[in-house]
Amino acid sequence: MDGRRLDELRPIKLEVGVLDKADGSAYIEHGRNKILAAVFGPRETQPKHIALADRAVVRCRYHMAPFSTDERKSPAPSRREQELSKVIRESLEPSILSEYFPRSTIDLFIEVLQADAGTRCAGITAASLALADAGIPLRELVAGCAAGKIDGKVVLDLSDVEDKKGDADLPVAYMPKSNSIGLLQMDGSMTEEELKQALEMAVNACRTIYEMQRDALRQKYHIERDESERDEIAEVKA
Amino acid sequence: MTVLAERKQLVGPGDVLAEGPYFAGENTYREGSKIFASRVGMADVIGNKLIVMPVKGAYIPRMDDIVLGRVTDIGMSGWQVDIYAPYPAMLPASETPMRGRDSVRRDLRSIYGVGDLMIAQVIAFDRTRDPLLTTKGRGLGKVNSGRVARINNTKIPRIIGKKGSMITMLKKETGTDIIPGQNGVILVTGRNPDQELIAVEAIYMIEREAHTTGLTDRVKAMILERMKGITVGQ
Amino acid sequence: MSTTHQPSPVAKLEQKTVRDLILKGKRIDDRGLLDYRPLTIMLGTVEKANGSAQVYLGKTKVLAGVKIQVGTPFPDTPDEGILTVNAEFVPLAYPTFEPGPPDENSIELARVVDRGIRESKAIDVGKMCIDPGKKVFVIFVDVYVLDHDGNLIDAAGMAALGALISAKMQAYEVKNGEIKYKDHMIPLPMQNYPVPITSVKLDGSVVVDPCLEEEQVMSCRLTVTTDKNDNICAMQKGGLGVFTPEEIKQIVSSSVNKSRELREKILSKVN
Numbered sequence: 001m002d003g004r005r006l007d008e009l010r011p012i013k014l015e016v017g018v019l020d021k022a023d024g025s026a027y028i029e030h031g032r033n034k035i036l037a038a039v040f041g042p043r044e045t046q047p048k049h050i051a052l053a054d055r056a057v058v059r060c061r062y063h064m065a066p067f068s069t070d071e072r073k074s075p076a077p078s079r080r081e082q083e084l085s086k087v088i089r090e091s092l093e094p095s096i097l098s099e100y101f102p103r104s105t106i107d108l109f110i111e112v113l114q115a116d117a118g119t120r121c122a123g124i125t126a127a128s129l130a131l132a133d134a135g136i137p138l139r140e141l142v143a144g145c146a147a148g149k150i151d152g153k154v155v156l157d158l159s160d161v162e163d164k165k166g167d168a169d170l171p172v173a174y175m176p177k178s179n180s181i182g183l184l185q186m187d188g189s190m191t192e193e194e195l196k197q198a199l200e201m202a203v204n205a206c207r208t209i210y211e212m213q214r215d216a217l218r219q220k221y222h223i224e225r226d227e228s229e230r231d232e233i234a235e236v237k238a
Numbered sequence: 239m240t241v242l243a244e245r246k247q248l249v250g251p252g253d254v255l256a257e258g259p260y261f262a263g264e265n266t267y268r269e270g271s272k273i274f275a276s277r278v279g280m281a282d283v284i285g286n287k288l289i290v291m292p293v294k295g296a297y298i299p300r301m302d303d304i305v306l307g308r309v310t311d312i313g314m315s316g317w318q319v320d321i322y323a324p325y326p327a328m329l330p331a332s333e334t335p336m337r338g339r340d341s342v343r344r345d346l347r348s349i350y351g352v353g354d355l356m357i358a359q360v361i362a363f364d365r366t367r368d369p370l371l372t373t374k375g376r377g378l379g380k381v382n383s384g385r386v387a388r389i390n391n392t393k394i395p396r397i398i399g400k401k402g403s404m405i406t407m408l409k410k411e412t413g414t415d416i417i418p419g420q421n422g423v424i425l426v427t428g429r430n431p432d433q434e435l436i437a438v439e440a441i442y443m444i445e446r447e448a449h450t451t452g453l454t455d456r457v458k459a460m461i462l463e464r465m466k467g468i469t470v471g472q
Numbered sequence: 473m474s475t476t477h478q479p480s481p482v483a484k485l486e487q488k489t490v491r492d493l494i495l496k497g498k499r500i501d502d503r504g505l506l507d508y509r510p511l512t513i514m515l516g517t518v519e520k521a522n523g524s525a526q527v528y529l530g531k532t533k534v535l536a537g538v539k540i541q542v543g544t545p546f547p548d549t550p551d552e553g554i555l556t557v558n559a560e561f562v563p564l565a566y567p568t569f570e571p572g573p574p575d576e577n578s579i580e581l582a583r584v585v586d587r588g589i590r591e592s593k594a595i596d597v598g599k600m601c602i603d604p605g606k607k608v609f610v611i612f613v614d615v616y617v618l619d620h621d622g623n624l625i626d627a628a629g630m631a632a633l634g635a636l637i638s639a640k641m642q643a644y645e646v647k648n649g650e651i652k653y654k655d656h657m658i659p660l661p662m663q664n665y666p667v668p669i670t671s672v673k674l675d676g677s678v679v680v681d682p683c684l685e686e687e688q689v690m691s692c693r694l695t696v697t698t699d700k701n702d703n704i705c706a707m708q709k710g711g712l713g714v715f716t717p718e719e720i721k722q723i724v725s726s727s728v729n730k731s732r733e734l735r736e737k738i739l740s741k742v743n
Contacts (some may be wrong), residue, residue: 015442023296027572040635042324050475053366056324061473079579085474086576090692093476093712095251097267097276101296102365104324132251134293135392137265137276140252168591177252177274180714184694185589186707192728195704196721203717217250217278221293221449 001059007156009145009205014126014216016133024134028126031159032116035127037126039134041106050105056098057105060089063122064112083122089146091124091173091182097137106136117160117169118146124173124183129213133220143209145170147198147223149190154197154207170198174206212213246282249275255288263289279392280449293449297323297391297421299341299369303360306386307371307424309350319349320359321421322388325368329358333372335379355381357417357425379416384427385434389445391422394414396448397441411461412437430438436464474576480688481568481596490689494677500531506726508734510705511527513630513741515638523639523660527631530620530683535567536613536631537729540660542602542651543610553600553608557586559615559628578617580710584631585615585736587706588666588697593687595636596661603649611636623685625708630738637662638743650668658673666705667735668697669727675712677721680730696727700735704728 004010010031019025022038045051062084066075088110096106108131110123121144128142148158149168160164168188174181181203190198242316249255253275255266262268265277266288275281279292288387297319307327316330331346350356357378358371373379389397397418398405414428414437424441428434432446440457447453490500497505509530518524523538543554559582563569590597600609613635615628640657641666672682672690682690691713697706704724709715715723 014422044324044326050478052476052479055476057476059473059475061403066617076253079574079583082474082576083583086580087708089474090710090712094714096474126523132278133294135277135292135390138251138268139267139274139276141250141411175252175714178714179716181709181720182714184707184715184720186704187591188732189591189699189704191704192724195707195724198718199717200658214250214253215494218248221248221278 001218002159002162004155007201007205008154008178009055009157009208010159012209012212014020014129015214016129016216022130022134024130024136026126026129026133028122030122030125031157033112033119034114034125035119035126036111036113037123037130038109038111039106039127039130039136040109041134042101042104042136043107045103045105046173050136053105054099054102056101056103058089058093058096058098058108060085060092060106060108060110060127062088062110062112062120064115064119068112068115086125087183087185088120092127092131092142094133094180094182095128095138095140095142095175098139105135106131115160116146117158118171120183121145121171121173125209125213132217139234140177141210141213142173142175142224143206143213144171144173144183145202145205147202147205149194149198150186153192154201156201167195168193168198170202170213172199172202172206174203174210176207230232246280247288248278249281250278251276253281255281255290256283259286261287262344263287265290265292292392294390295392297321299323299325299327299360299363300420301360301363303420304357304417305360305371305421306355306357306381306417306419306425308351309354309356312346312350312352317346319356319371321358321371322366322423323421324371325363327358327360327369327371327462329356329371330371331368333361333374335374350380355386357381357419359380381425384425385431385438386424387438387441389422389441391420393445393448394420394422395417396444396453397424399454404457407454407458408437408440408461409463411458412440416441430468432468433465436461436468439464481687482685486685487689490685493676494674494679499679501683503684505679506730506732510663511630511684511734512735513634513738515634516697516743520547521635522641523635523637525631525634525638526743527627528632529623529627529630529681532623532627533617533619534624534627535616535618536628536635537616537648538635538660539612539614540641541610541612542607545601545605545608549597550605550731551598551601551608553570553595553597555586555595555597555613556610557589557613557615557632559585559617561617561620561624564695565617566576569620578709581625581628582615584625584668584695584697584706584708585613587634588629588668589636591615591633591705592664592666592697592699592703594662594664594666594699596631596663599661601649602646606649607651609641620684622682622687623670626670629666629697630734633665633667634741636660636739637665637738664699664701665735665739666697666699667731667738668695668706669730669734670695671723671727672711673715673719680720680726694723696724696731697730698728702728702732
């Protein structure tokens with residue numbers, strides 16, 4: 001609808017380490033989605049009784065800001081946010097080597113600042129980078145992308161306008177190295193064949209997004225190097 | 239049988255480091271015949287062991303580490319100490335130097351109160367229990383003065399430098415005493431708050447630029463420049 | 473906030489038993505990998521509700537009740553009735569179910585069941601309008617879990633469907649935007665029959681309709697809801713494990729087939 005090809009991703013921008021107080025953080029713009037993810041941990045578990053003896057507890061909160069949607073959304077957690085917090089945690093937790101930190105807690109916060117469909121997938125993409133930025137040992141990064149169906153055609157990465165008119169929505173989170181799907185949901189109506197096509201499309205898009213994630217990490221840690229050269233020149237001049 | 243990463247190459251979680259009969263060292267893991275990085279950092283090969291030196295991460299206590307901690311609670315037989323790790327540490331009263339008085343009559347509060355800062359040593363830690371500290375030892379105990387800098391614990395080796403070269407330079411050029419805790423908390427003590435400030439700035443500069451070359455010289459240059467306006471008290 | 477679940481109260485040895493059997497192609501209750509447990513569906517058990525259905529799937533027991541009331545439509549669908557699905561994990565169903573607001577598991581279940589019904593357009597909501605923009609019928613589906621022995625989603629989905637298919641409401645006609653009720657009862661305008669099929673992955677094998685012991689040991693689960701035309705209308709992956717894309721495709725295929733079998737069973741009850 002916006003001039004893209006059927007299998008074309010919306011523009012994506014990723015930035016790592018954007019917050020100061022969080023142990024790890026990342027910001028994503030995916031289409032018109034603007035999402036911030038932050039990680040605290042591993043840290044002491046409070047209350048103590050939820051700690052696990054052999055691994056870290058992972059807590060995840062997906063939340064939308066009241067101004068993020070067309071109609072103002074109440075800040076109180078909705079049922080949708082609770083469900084998404086759960087499925088997002090279940091897509092990221094498999095990538096975390098949580099056995100390294102028994103009895104501690106890793107907290108993950110995803111805040112949607114502006115929503116335009118595909119927020120849970122974009123949130124996962126950012127959250128995975130935030131975990132890496134925090135130095136939490138991971139098996140690999142997790143990338144998220146949705147596919148869907150509009151006007152009988154299988155299409156990649158629906159925007160909000162497309163999603164509202166569409167026939168189906170299939171959000172996916174994927175880890176390329178292990179060829180694993182950590183999040184998979186679908187609502188709408190699709191034949192088995194269409195579903196398989198949509199799944200392939202989403203998985204391939206996740207592979208592309210994974211490379212973008214790796215670039216974002218490289219950018220963050222290399223840019224620090226260039227900046228230091230610049231600082232040095234400035235100081236000598238001063 | 240190949241090492242796929244170059245030495246000092248920046249790697250991230252899931253990146254393949256090697257394939258074949260190598261050992262998976264720190265911050266790597268083995269799956270099948272391949273070894274992968276688990277954290278963002280510099281890959282390196284030591285003998286036939288692959289490791290990753292992480293850029294950032296939580297402090298995991300090790301035996302004999304010197305750490306700086308803050309008292310958060312006082313219990314029946316000791317203090318709970320925040321050592322800025324995922325696990326709260328305990329300093330039992332029995333692990334503080336005795337001063338020949340009857341230990342039963344000691345009020346724990348008079349030794350350390352909540353909020354006090356101390357230098358301690360880790361005497362026990364494993365995955366099944368919280369770290370145990372001692373302050374029996376030279377240089378250990380309550381900290382009463384100085385400035386505290388907090389950096390990521392992964393950068394402490396850079397602060398110390400090869401054979402102590404960096405920290406020796408810092409101490410000499412700023413005229414301060416610097417005690418780096420393995421947990422990323424560093425105590426700087428000087429006669430003069432300006433000197434302390436320069437030392438702290440140098441420490442943050444090292445943290446920011448830890449992965450660059452020629453750092454020692456640049457830091458020294460920065461210190462010398464800043465020290466020009468300061469009357470040095472030794 | 474979603475938190476890692478506490479480990480299930482199952483000893484390592486008990487877990488091992490389930491696993492070892494699976495490796496031999498057997499299940500702890502002697503079923504085939506693609507067999508459902510004995511299924512009993514009873515309709516109309518709660519006469520005061522417009523519709524109700526009780527499903528016994530093995531030892532799992534779920535009751536769904538349908539209540540139809542008058543309400544105001546959503547602004548963007550002024551001439552459509554409203555469907556709302558809620559699930560209650562009643563404390564008597566399992567030792568660790570606590571009273572209180574729905575937790576993430578019951579919310580997930582309600583939403584998955586809801587999506588199946590909604591996306592398959594099982595209820596013709598266009599026929600549930602009384603006065604466009606002002607009054608429509610609201611269909612409340614409340615799922616009540618009574619006994620938890622695994623696979624609550626499928627039991628709930630089938631109970632909800634049974635309750636909707638067998639629901640009766642007072643016949644009515646609309647005059648000047650007002651309802652005038654008539655003497656006889658009519659069914660809901662149902663046009664599709666979605667059935668969820670849940671499979672779990674255990675040590676590389678996939679089994680359908682997990683019993684509680686299998687759920688406690690599973691790596692992850694995939695629910696696929698199919699409608700009467702073999703269209704998939706809802707899917708949900710759950711649990712901390714992962715699937716390969718190939719496993720997903722296989723599970724989707726076998727779920728589409730299985731759902732036909734179960735749909736027949738449910739529909740035959742009504743007629």
